[in-house]
Amino acid sequence: MKDIKTYDEINARIEAGNAVIVTAEEMIGIVKEKGASQAAQEVDVVTTGTFSPMCSSGLLFNFGQMTPTIKASKVWLNKVPCYAGLAAVDAYIGATEPSEDDPLNKVYPGTFSYGGGHVIEDLLLGKKVFLEAKAYGTDCYAGRKMKKYVTLDDLPHALLCNPRNCYQNYNCAVNMTDKTVYTYMGMLKPDCGNAYYCSAGELSPLFNDPCYKTIGIGTRIFLGGGIGYVTWHGTQHNPNVERTPGGAPKTPAGTLMVQGDLKQMSADYIKAVSIPGYGNSLAVGMGIPIPILNEEMAMYTAVSNKDLFTQVIDYGHDYTNRIARSYGEVSYEQLQSGTITVNGKDVPTAPLSSIYMARKIAEELKAKIQKAEFFLSRPAQLLPDGR
């Protein structure tokens, strides 16, 4: 489809203070009222948002040298093991790494009170974190151990580096067995007693650009309250799934790898989470601006919950045994109503993704663009779209 405006033109309007920015929720009504063609003329940017646990997240950090210098091979932050198979004083702490002395699921279901996500949150809250490092010692790095308290300010580099975030759609989880199960999709009661779902639906970034026409490598995003970038497609990115006529995937599909400077971020938009029986994770707030380059993008961004669907998956047996079976297709409108029907039975639903915060992020991103504090970037390369 022919573009009616360019990234440069949109950014020029943002700079001049006369760009029209709306949230993904607002866009639905605009396109309904004026049609996609007119909406594409009038609207420059649609902002999206999402805020939910995103397990494949972590912090890549550098903790500074000492005398004698050290090439750390084992590193802990607040007793949470980090990956230190990197150069001298670089390490990576994963959000799902539990504290070393955590009893895990030995007392089932485990509570997972403290893990990598909590270390990242503590740093954001300005707390002191205890760093321990061990090394085998070399001629050029004679140091064998290091112990110190560090704050986020003390770390020379702290980069949130998330290999898989922002899932484009996610399963609706139920439990068809006769025992309660504790999963990353929450506590699921036996005999399909409840259902959890996890997407911001019509506010979710990749539901508003379902075929990856504008989001790609180099896209500037709102990440955890600061500015971040899409740096690659995420791990498990899979564009080749069944889609609606509007292009929206009906199962989990695209994902994003994102990075951003933790020092810019805020604990309001990054939260450590403990999921009973499963483990630690990190809830990440993310918002992506979508340029309305043409009528097609206006149509995509006007998608609403009634046109977005996912599958009801059994997490009691099927999921862990890799059995691909859907107990039905449900819309996000149905999921957000609080009840879905599975096998003829009414099942109460609850979300794991905060719609309230997703909206707040979309609003905040909109405000930042309106104030010309945030400009759109044209991706260096688009994500694989399966074609």
Next chain:
Amino acid sequence: MYTRIYVLRFLKDTSEQPVIYHLVKKFDIEFNILKADILPHREGMMILKLRGTKENVLNGVKYLETYGVEVKRLATAISRDEDKCYQCGACTGVCPVQALSIRRKDMAVLFDPEKCTGCGQCVTICPVRAMQVSLEPEVLAEA
């Protein structure tokens, strides 16, 4: 009718007395025991839902207090840390009485302590541990 949920704390001596029986006989109050426990020093704890005329319920509470029973509204023992809560809604999947619920028009997660029965399920399920239920009395902890 007036319905309120209370946390009762009985000292060792009173926990032997049939105070709830008298409460019903004297004040014509309907009661529903939501939780009852005898702690190690034989002091008792009970969560009770009372229903009756406002006058009877309040007089009943006064009556309990004359027996040395410490009576506290359950709603005051339950709280949500608003700084921690990011309104995901996971708790609404386990709350059996809709004290935690979703306002559908904006998907905000609401907490109504008046409806809470103190089951504590939200405390363990909340991913950021924003829910707090403090039923253990300081006085009993010292006993």
